[in-house]
Amino acid sequence: MEYYLRCIDCGKKYEREDIYTCECGGLLEVAIDFDSVEIDFKFDGNELRVWKYRCLLPVKREPVSLKEGGTPLYHATKLAEELGCKVYVKHEGANPSGSFKDRGMTVGVTKAIELGRNAVACASTGNTSASMAMYAAKAGLKAYVLLPAGKVALGKVAQALMHGAKVIGIRGNFDEALALVRKISEEEGFYLLNSVNPFRLEGQKTIAYEIVDEIGTPDRVVLPVGNAGNISAIYKGFKELKELGLIDSIPKMSGVQAEGANPIYKAVMECREDIDPVLKPETVATAIRIGQPVNAKKALRAIYESNGTAVQVSDEEIIRAQKDLAAKEGIGVEPASAASVAGLRKLVAEGVVERDETVVCITTGHLLKDPEAVIRACGQPIEVDASLEAIRAVL
Ligand SMILES: Cc1ncc(COP(=O)(O)O)c(C=O)c1O
Numbered sequence: 001m002e003y004y005l006r007c008i009d010c011g012k013k014y015e016r017e018d019i020y021t022c023e024c025g026g027l028l029e030v031a032i033d034f035d036s037v038e039i040d041f042k043f044d045g046n047e048l049r050v051w052k053y054r055c056l057l058p059v060k061r062e063p064v065s066l067k068e069g070g071t072p073l074y075h076a077t078k079l080a081e082e083l084g085c086k087v088y089v090k091h092e093g094a095n096p097s098g099s100f101k102d103r104g105m106t107v108g109v110t111k112a113i114e115l116g117r118n119a120v121a122c123a124s125t126g127n128t129s130a131s132m133a134m135y136a137a138k139a140g141l142k143a144y145v146l147l148p149a150g151k152v153a154l155g156k157v158a159q160a161l162m163h164g165a166k167v168i169g170i171r172g173n174f175d176e177a178l179a180l181v182r183k184i185s186e187e188e189g190f191y192l193l194n195s196v197n198p199f200r201l202e203g204q205k206t207i208a209y210e211i212v213d214e215i216g217t218p219d220r221v222v223l224p225v226g227n228a229g230n231i232s233a234i235y236k237g238f239k240e241l242k243e244l245g246l247i248d249s250i251p252k253m254s255g256v257q258a259e260g261a262n263p264i265y266k267a268v269m270e271c272r273e274d275i276d277p278v279l280k281p282e283t284v285a286t287a288i289r290i291g292q293p294v295n296a297k298k299a300l301r302a303i304y305e306s307n308g309t310a311v312q313v314s315d316e317e318i319i320r321a322q323k324d325l326a327a328k329e330g331i332g333v334e335p336a337s338a339a340s341v342a343g344l345r346k347l348v349a350e351g352v353v354e355r356d357e358t359v360v361c362i363t364t365g366h367l368l369k370d371p372e373a374v375i376r377a378c379g380q381p382i383e384v385d386a387s388l389e390a391i392r393a394v395l
């Protein structure tokens, strides 16, 4: 498969692969030469995993893989009953490190090795660091992580530490950490694995491929938006399938943000092509506590070109959706992931989603990522004396 990097703003093409942005400052995307592609997979719902679609992934060597992808797509019957549309939940929390980031990291870390790098780096609200540390460990690379100190869920910090990353908390927010890691990576020659890296997003586009593989093209995909890489990647995946003649339509890409971290939502409401940063983002969904999404332009194009939309939800709505997914559908997700269902509820209430639509909500991370949020939402377990009487009294 032939491909090159192309600037989404000025269109400049690059054969070299060791860059993240264009000379003009624009974001880069991997442009595939479709005439050179030989499709060697079937959409038959079988053997789902990222590397099933290798003929559409821009790597040349054997991938660094931990068997990512192939995540369950649940028919959420109780939510469907409540909302009056057909609802599926694609649970990305079932990936090896517990989030969708693994799809990106398997490609990104493979590219790091192709480019001869021995160290990778990222800024993170948690999941990117957990995933990068895991894949760096598998590949034998050094891993450096910058986190907003005290603002990352404990499960994610634990993963990054245990997989051997050097974890540095900064007294600042995620957006500041990202600006710093971009500079330090350039100075030190670290391979940057945030979603500004176009190769990482290539792995994440396989979410679209897997959805089509299992149920065909849905009418709408609803997902949480933070740094805005995932919505851009999934849209790219659907768009490629359409350009290859493998599907006829593209789902309406619908992004959900927390009220306290909502730059994409605000831009969509004002029909703008770029954002005004939110300088002090705040939400219980720490994974999407991001005020200046690096992929804003790509995400806004994905939303407009697919006739999608954006919606904002409150922290209370997020926690209610998290509890409902867990208690009514048996799907355990972290708060940011539940934003997808909270957002779908709002879109149905506002009449944006039509009753006969087939909707896929992406739940991006596992419940166990953020145990402290669970205790805040559900309280501590009851403690009683070790006797049957005491137990019966609280049943
Ligand atoms: C669990 C979870 N959900 C959603 C997001 C948002 O994804 P994106 O940054 O690609 O918009 C992130 C991280 O960014 C995340 O960790």
Ligand SMILES: N[C@@H](CCOP(=O)(O)O)C(=O)O
Pocket: 122, 123, 124, 125, 126, 127, 128, 129, 193, 194, 195, 196, 226, 227, 229, 287, 288
């Ligand atoms: N939620 C993210 C934030 C960083 O996003 P990225 O996609 O640019 O790596 C995280 O898990 O750190």
